[in-house]
Amino acid sequence: MLTQYSGNRQGHKAKHLYLDPALPESQQYASCVMCNHRPANLCSRCRSCYYCSKECQESDWSSHKLLWQKFVNQQPPRPSPSHKRAILFPADDENPRMIWVLCERIRDPDDGVTYDSATLHPLLGPDNPFIATSHIEHNPIRGRQLGSGIALWARKKAGYAIALRYRETFLVDGPLPNRSIMASAGIVGAVPHKWCGSVVAMRTTWSEHYEDMTLADFRHTLDFLLSYGTTETKQSNFSSPSPSHGQSQSRPPMAIRGVMISCYGERKLHGSDRFVAVDVPTHHPTRTVGKSGSISPISRHLGMPLRLYKYPDIERWIDIPGWNRNLCPESNQDAAFLMMETDTKSSSWGFAPLYWNTQLGNVLVVRDDGKDLDVDHLGAICRFVRKRLLPMFEESDGFGSVQRTRKEVLEFITADNLEKFKEMQMGCGDESDSDYLDTEVFEN
Numbered sequence: 001m002l003t004q005y006s007g008n009r010q011g012h013k014a015k016h017l018y019l020d021p022a023l024p025e026s027q028q029y030a031s032c033v034m035c036n037h038r039p040a041n042l043c044s045r046c047r048s049c050y051y052c053s054k055e056c057q058e059s060d061w062s063s064h065k066l067l068w069q070k071f072v073n074q075q076p077p078r079p080s081p082s083h084k085r086a087i088l089f090p091a092d093d094e095n096p097r098m099i100w101v102l103c104e105r106i107r108d109p110d111d112g113v114t115y116d117s118a119t120l121h122p123l124l125g126p127d128n129p130f131i132a133t134s135h136i137e138h139n140p141i142r143g144r145q146l147g148s149g150i151a152l153w154a155r156k157k158a159g160y161a162i163a164l165r166y167r168e169t170f171l172v173d174g175p176l177p178n179r180s181i182m183a184s185a186g187i188v189g190a191v192p193h194k195w196c197g198s199v200v201a202m203r204t205t206w207s208e209h210y211e212d213m214t215l216a217d218f219r220h221t222l223d224f225l226l227s228y229g230t231t232e233t234k235q236s237n238f239s240s241p242s243p244s245h246g247q248s249q250s251r252p253p254m255a256i257r258g259v260m261i262s263c264y265g266e267r268k269l270h271g272s273d274r275f276v277a278v279d280v281p282t283h284h285p286t287r288t289v290g291k292s293g294s295i296s297p298i299s300r301h302l303g304m305p306l307r308l309y310k311y312p313d314i315e316r317w318i319d320i321p322g323w324n325r326n327l328c329p330e331s332n333q334d335a336a337f338l339m340m341e342t343d344t345k346s347s348s349w350g351f352a353p354l355y356w357n358t359q360l361g362n363v364l365v366v367r368d369d370g371k372d373l374d375v376d377h378l379g380a381i382c383r384f385v386r387k388r389l390l391p392m393f394e395e396s397d398g399f400g401s402v403q404r405t406r407k408e409v410l411e412f413i414t415a416d417n418l419e420k421f422k423e424m425q426m427g428c429g430d431e432s433d434s435d436y437l438d439t440e441v442f443e444n
């Protein structure tokens with residue numbers, strides 16, 4: 001199907017180049033729309049989008065095929081130079097469309113500044129609704145900057161943005177969920193935010209002059225729709241890289257590896273592993289400004305601060321109909337143990353704060369330094385905590401046969417002791433695991 005591509009994959013090493021909006025437009029586009037790799041070839045079908053490889057072209061194909069012919073043979077032809085190419089996502093039809101939008105240049109009589117006024121009526125509804133606009137200046141999935149300057153306070157004015165225009169009150173005034181957005185995303189249920197009514201995507205400069213949309217912009221728009229409002233992470237298939245094949249293709253650029261610690265219900269219901277490697281995209285709440293989640297105190301002492309984050313779908317675990325309530329499907333002891341207080345002067349020494357002791361569900365763990373977290377390493381940390389540290393914490397509280405001070409416990413929490421523990425565990429894997437699983441008894 002995609003034989004027209006003639007790109008060269010040699011030397012492709014998933015480099016993630018940032019787009020410099022200061023570059024001339026022709027050069028901005030010359031990086032792959034899917035992975036940012038340069039050089040990339042112009043798509044020979046639409047000549048509106050660059051791909052570095054057949055793989056990247058194929059991964060865009062389910063969306064690209066919806067529009068490329070309509071893009072090439074757009075009918076009617078451009079009615080006037082003031083008409084700009086835009087993409088309409090109709091609410092009641094699965095197929096997005098290329099449209100022309102009349103953009104009249106208006107000069108402010110006071111300061112002489114010009115801007116464009118786009119005529120969208122009646123595309124967003126016959127009732128001429130108030131129109132809201134979301135500007136996309138950055139593609140979080142690909143780690144790609146389209147431009148900057150829409151915000152008044154932005155210091156750098158460059159590049160462009162995609163303006164999504166929709167009924168301001170679509171969540172309350174009742175139009176149907178947008179079918180073409182859901183269909184364009186390729187996978188049912190992939191669009192986390194509920195978009196209702198029709199939506200128009202236009203391309204604008206920071207100074208509000210409209211330009212023609214490209215099919216690369218279609219990709220950026222879809223990526224925005226796919227990422228907006230999500231807290232989801234996808235299971236990583238990056239954990240067994242095969243050097244012969246570009247495994248990195250499957251990993252979104254700029255994503256880091258995190259680990260999901262599965263709660264008891266997740267393991268029981270889905271048979272999930274206790275520790276699951278996941279890709280954590282840049283727009284995930286643990287990675288955006290004002291990072292969500294909490295740092296594990298123990299991990300600080302181990303020299304690798306870990307950020308823990310409760311997945312927001314906890315209700316699913318708390319109220320599973322027909323489940324024995326005593327089983328605590330949302331129980332996640334490993335996560336709770338990681339959050340134990342290590343301040344020797346605190347009255348909560350050895351306890352996780354209430355938030356990390358109740359209603360946990362699945363918990364995401366990422367390295368706070370933004371590097372990949374190895375799933376086996378986190379597993380080792382959790383075993384170390386259960387098997388070495390927990391007994392010591394108990395002893396420091398006067399339980400057990402050994403008397404310990406809190407200071408002694410604290411001094412034991414080091415990267416060195418973790419490594420020694422890992423070495424001892426090697427070669428007795430089976431035994432240590434069954435031993436480990438026995439602690440499930442306490443999850444009743």
Ligand SMILES: [Zn+2]
Pocket residue numbers: 032033034035036037051052053056
């Ligand atoms: Zn690519």
Ligand SMILES: [Zn+2]
Pocket residue numbers: 043044045046047048049064068215
């Ligand atoms: Zn194309």
